[in-house]
Amino acid sequence: MLTQETKALEFNRKDERVVELLELVQQIEDLKALGDLAEWDQNTLLPDGAGETRGNQLATIQGVLHDRRTNPRLGQLLDELQETVQSTDYTDADRGLVRLTRRMFEQATKLPRALVEEMARVSSGSFEAWRRARERNDFASFAPWLGRTVELQREVADHFGYLETRYDALLDLYEPAMTVSKLDKLFAPVREVSASMLRRIQNSSNTVDASCLEGDFDTEKQVALSRQLLIGMGYDFNRGAIAVSPHPFTSGAGSPYDVRVTVHPDRHHIQASVMAAIHEGGHAVYEQGSAETLARTPVVGGVSMGVHESQSRLWENAIGRSEAFWSGQYAAVREAFPQHFAAVDAATFARALNRVQPSLIRIEADEVTYNLHIIVRYELERELINGNIAIESLPRLWNAKYREYLGIEPERDSEGVLQDIHWTSGFGYFPSYTLGNLYGAQIYATLRQQFPDFDQQLASGDTSFILNWLRDNMYSVGSIYLPDDLMKRVTGASPDPQFFVRYLTNKFEAIYGL
């Protein structure tokens, strides 16, 4: 088994065309990594006065990358290898390499340069218009930009092609092979269980007290605590680093050898940096876990945005909001803020992290309501792209859906339809978040099945059994397999929303004593 697995992660270098393809993509990966590094730097250290300078540098490297990605020699090699790699002389790594290099080549060649340039212009103008519109609570001034973005995204879909609906082509950019018809089936039970669980919690008399998460927490000590928690979950600082940025993110500029995370400590709420560390840590251990044979190729790292999000959510929510996890890791919290947490035990701390409270703002949402925020956005953008609703009706539809799913309604568009940056550049990304929650719950169920004493081990402070299992069974293969195939390999089944339904139900029935 091991030998076969290991072989699956090696490329067939006896074929000179594979070797040539690797040489071409390695250089592309190197240049992409330098662009990623420049973006990491822009978010963590770049002086304020150097924004335009960095913009020029990024534009130039994107130009070089575009030339490399549209290199006709890539197309020739891919055509020659397409059928060849299906034979048994070739490995799953070879097949993944050809699939993902073709994907990259087609994404770079299928869009006319004029469209790409127009998208960059509109995205930049749309961002500024959105920023102002949100400040002034003025959807009407943003609407024309949004309309233009919808038009351009429809053009993109037409260039890439699709079988059923235009929106499928955009979905495929973030979640290969995902479609509206699959997504609707996956999301329906999620919407139902989330809305009903929210109602059950609201109708119950039990509450969760989260006051222990508030106070005055020195931000440097929060970063030090984040570092300890990352070490606790097995993140490898020999292949990583932590910094502070306005929004937390993970940068895999040299996966698996260089995968970095950021946090953004909030002086008065410790939850922000703690959960961001574990969330970004989940993304990062996934990237750090790729087999070294895959480095400098398109098959290193995560397979899709949804699968990537499954790992951040698995670590953040299923593991990182559990009492067992905090039983094992709580010493770090107490050591960082001994006075504040002197009278708070691990169970109280863990419980506080699970308070359910519907809010209008997605990024502040708890596990029960989060997917409802996403489904509102998904349903609206799907209809926008497929031409079934008008831009002008968005605020009204947004508010109606919030009323229906979450029981609350924004009073101002700035805390409603204008809250997210995503629609300034495109559509199709939002579903990844909920897909991540579904995949994560399914993988979590598999993990618990593999380790009957899961909670006991976790509570003892050991997380390595989880990370090792995930590495061996999932992380090491990088993005060789399509999401659906990967899920079958890891969990034995295609994505199935019932795992999430059971996870959510069991977890919050227990927490709220329902």
Place this chain on the structure above:
Amino acid sequence: MLTQETKALEFNRKDERVVELLELVQQIEDLKALGDLAEWDQNTLLPDGAGETRGNQLATIQGVLHDRRTNPRLGQLLDELQETVQSTDYTDADRGLVRLTRRMFEQATKLPRALVEEMARVSSGSFEAWRRARERNDFASFAPWLGRTVELQREVADHFGYLETRYDALLDLYEPAMTVSKLDKLFAPVREVSASMLRRIQNSSNTVDASCLEGDFDTEKQVALSRQLLIGMGYDFNRGAIAVSPHPFTSGAGSPYDVRVTVHPDRHHIQASVMAAIHEGGHAVYEQGSAETLARTPVVGGVSMGVHESQSRLWENAIGRSEAFWSGQYAAVREAFPQHFAAVDAATFARALNRVQPSLIRIEADEVTYNLHIIVRYELERELINGNIAIESLPRLWNAKYREYLGIEPERDSEGVLQDIHWTSGFGYFPSYTLGNLYGAQIYATLRQQFPDFDQQLASGDTSFILNWLRDNMYSVGSIYLPDDLMKRVTGASPDPQFFVRYLTNKFEAIYGL
């Protein structure tokens, strides 16, 4: 005057060939900046496990840069513009642009690829051999690598061409238009005044007590102090950043908008981080001072290594080791380490920074002996390249020169001929350090002439009059002019070692009461 100056810093964009040339070099500068950023990151944050990954990324971007720098279209444009830009329709910026782009083009095209690759291989092997040889005090094992490096550097000189001696071709790489015959004339008085001043100090009964610089200094507080001193000298953090690295350096990855410095605090000696901050700050304010019109071109930033070093030395030594400077800036030192410096006044602190003590190690040398270290190296490498001495005789010659110039002699080659990394990759760089001291002293004399109340202003805590004058008269023009021409513009005269002779004599006669 101002209009003319300003016009000199604008390119003639009415000529389409100038515009095309600018577009080509802007992209080269962008890519070079990303390489510089990757090196900055490698020295400040890169995880240990990512060394090879970063090496691949740097090799790839160097390949892209080589292709861009050898673009035949560059050669055509340069040929077309060479004479044209001499006319009055063109500016000094145009002429500098053509000169420096040609220099870049020729440096990239004149060396055969096989030679460049062999140099990279030998340099890498030589570095490892040097590291081991220094550890084991075993010059013989390093000698063959040094011999091969000499051979390759002679080949480089032959490809670039020279009028008088091979070594001139290597000098020119760091100090355009510098030659052995000029250098020998510049260095002779420096050698003489340094050796004689050292003897006079050693023969005097006066001493300098530097014990106040030793203690236990928290390294984070040292970095915070470095930041304060940088702000005090006018370094602009809106266009810069500070970090910690194994060896202090300045990175101008986006001059003038992004110029960063590092320090390397030594827990027990505060001098290291304090003087490194001011030294690197000198390099940095020079880069930050380039006119914005020159950004993203080869004429932004410093004109040569010697002129660059003149600014680090001017700020570090002439200004940063003066009592007047510390009268104005000492509050920052006391604020950082109140207990340690409670009983130490600014004059005592400044005096401690000027203790003269001959040592075997260049990087620990004071102002009186520093140039003697350099001149030993210069005289030896000049003769090596010009074929007048054998590799095997180097340790003996090294020791003899130390005995003659500094009055001390290494007992082991590891603290003698094996101490510097420089000779693992090439020759011609060392003279820049002493040139920097000469240029710096000459510019310092001009500054003092411009501001009769120089010391009073400085002692009041004001450094802006210095920085403003240097910006207006020197920094803003970037590398438009050759070093000799720049010195004439700034000081009214070609480089003249007598300024340094007077500076050293006056300064150390006063300090040691001679």
